[in-house]
Amino acid sequence: MRMKTSLAYVIIIAFYLTSSPVNGQEVYYPGRDWLRKPAAGLGLDQGKLDEAVSFAKNSEYKGSRDLRQAILKGFEREPYHEIAGPTKKRGGPAGIILKDGFIVAEWGDIHRVDMTFSVTKSYLSTVAGLALDHGLIGSVKDPVSDYVWDGTFEGEHNSQVNWHHLLNQSSDWSGTLFGIHDWADRPPREGGIDDWKRRELHEPGTHFEYNDVRVNVLAYSLLQVWRKPLPQVLKEEIMDPIGASSGWRWYGYDHSWVTLDGVKMQSVSGGGHSGGGLFINTLDHARFGLLFLRGGQWGDRQLLSKDWIQQALVSSEANERYGYMWWLNKGENAWKEVHEDVYYAAGFGGNFIVIDRRNDLVVVTRWLEPSQINEMMRRVMKALKPGK
Numbered sequence: 001m002r003m004k005t006s007l008a009y010v011i012i013i014a015f016y017l018t019s020s021p022v023n024g025q026e027v028y029y030p031g032r033d034w035l036r037k038p039a040a041g042l043g044l045d046q047g048k049l050d051e052a053v054s055f056a057k058n059s060e061y062k063g064s065r066d067l068r069q070a071i072l073k074g075f076e077r078e079p080y081h082e083i084a085g086p087t088k089k090r091g092g093p094a095g096i097i098l099k100d101g102f103i104v105a106e107w108g109d110i111h112r113v114d115m116t117f118s119v120t121k122s123y124l125s126t127v128a129g130l131a132l133d134h135g136l137i138g139s140v141k142d143p144v145s146d147y148v149w150d151g152t153f154e155g156e157h158n159s160q161v162n163w164h165h166l167l168n169q170s171s172d173w174s175g176t177l178f179g180i181h182d183w184a185d186r187p188p189r190e191g192g193i194d195d196w197k198r199r200e201l202h203e204p205g206t207h208f209e210y211n212d213v214r215v216n217v218l219a220y221s222l223l224q225v226w227r228k229p230l231p232q233v234l235k236e237e238i239m240d241p242i243g244a245s246s247g248w249r250w251y252g253y254d255h256s257w258v259t260l261d262g263v264k265m266q267s268v269s270g271g272g273h274s275g276g277g278l279f280i281n282t283l284d285h286a287r288f289g290l291l292f293l294r295g296g297q298w299g300d301r302q303l304l305s306k307d308w309i310q311q312a313l314v315s316s317e318a319n320e321r322y323g324y325m326w327w328l329n330k331g332e333n334a335w336k337e338v339h340e341d342v343y344y345a346a347g348f349g350g351n352f353i354v355i356d357r358r359n360d361l362v363v364v365t366r367w368l369e370p371s372q373i374n375e376m377m378r379r380v381m382k383a384l385k386p387g388k
Contacts (some may be wrong), residue, residue: 031197049097049105051383056365062175065090075186081184087115091108096283096364113280114366116277117271126234127230143161157172162204172214184213219270247281249266249280251276251279335364344359
């Protein structure tokens with residue numbers, strides 16, 4: 001009798017570890033094993049969902065599976081561009097679709113660890129959010145020079161840059177980090193090196209420019225604040241609590257090592273177009289996406305404040321489609337037939353984590369031809385039954 005009582009207690013505890021009440025209903029959180037449910041039982045048309053999956057499988061990114069070649073080809077216009085960090089040959093198309101937290105569709109090798117390029121930026125901004133939550137940064141409007149005073153933010157222009165500017169890629173920070181010039185990263189179509197070097201600087205906050213050097217300045221600055229490697233912060237604060245695998249890695253460049261408090265640490269990169277960045281499997285991406293879908297809560301723990309997530313999803317002054325390193329489905333270039341409650345992380349080669357708050361959906365794609373993500377999401381939307 002005692003054994004039966006103990007077993008029942010264990011079952012009850014296990015249930016509460018993977019569920020939490022929201023609006024009076026139990027919300028599912030996956031344990032080590034992730035439950036799969038038929039799509040039809042969760043308000044999806046199985047046939048149309050199968051069509052969306054088939055579309056993803058048949059719309060593979062056209063670049064080489066040897067990502068060294070794909071990177072060098074993709075960024076060949078950048079002067080002095082070279083691969084400075086690790087790379088890895090990629091797998092084929094893969095992905096997961098979650099509904100109400102349950103897996104309703106999957107394709108490809110979802111356990112394979114691959115590069116994820118600029119999806120890394122959304123993980124990086126999360127580390128910034130944690131710094132705010134922990135009180136290590138007082139406000140996103142604080143000048144970064146108040147925290148990083150080694151010369152990185154000296155001068156009339158750079159001293160105006162605050163955390164808000166770095167997070168929404170409107171800082172126009174000017175300089176060289178780990179041997180890479182800001183002006184050499186994704187230069188304009190017109191002009192040449194002399195023009196790019198002498199460009200007029202934009203007042204921080206007024207001009208959006210997607211630029212990995214400045215993203216890496218954010219990573220370097222957060223390293224100065226945390227004073228421990230950012231992968232360790234992410235692991236302890238987010239990835240371990242959400243049950244991620246031990247297979248993911250976050251790299252910088254071969255020469256992006258610094259010494260803090262007498263300890264040598266690598267400053268990681270926020271993308272992979274010079275190598276490095278986050279290497280991770282599809283399932284771990286899905287867990288991360290579900291954490292954001294649940295407002296930063298995992299089970300009974302609030303891992304990331306709801307306030308931070310709300311901040312991260314506000315359109316920036318310089319680009320209504322961009323928050324704090326999350327893309328927003330707004331404006332003239334919004335995905336057609338996909339509503340505005342969708343936001344997403346996006347990376348080179350068709351890596352996406354798409355979060356649909358209205359329909360309680362997470363869609364993760366790997367190696368989908370980037371131009372086809374709108375069509376992919378349109379098909380997923382078509383699979384939703386009316387009223388669901």
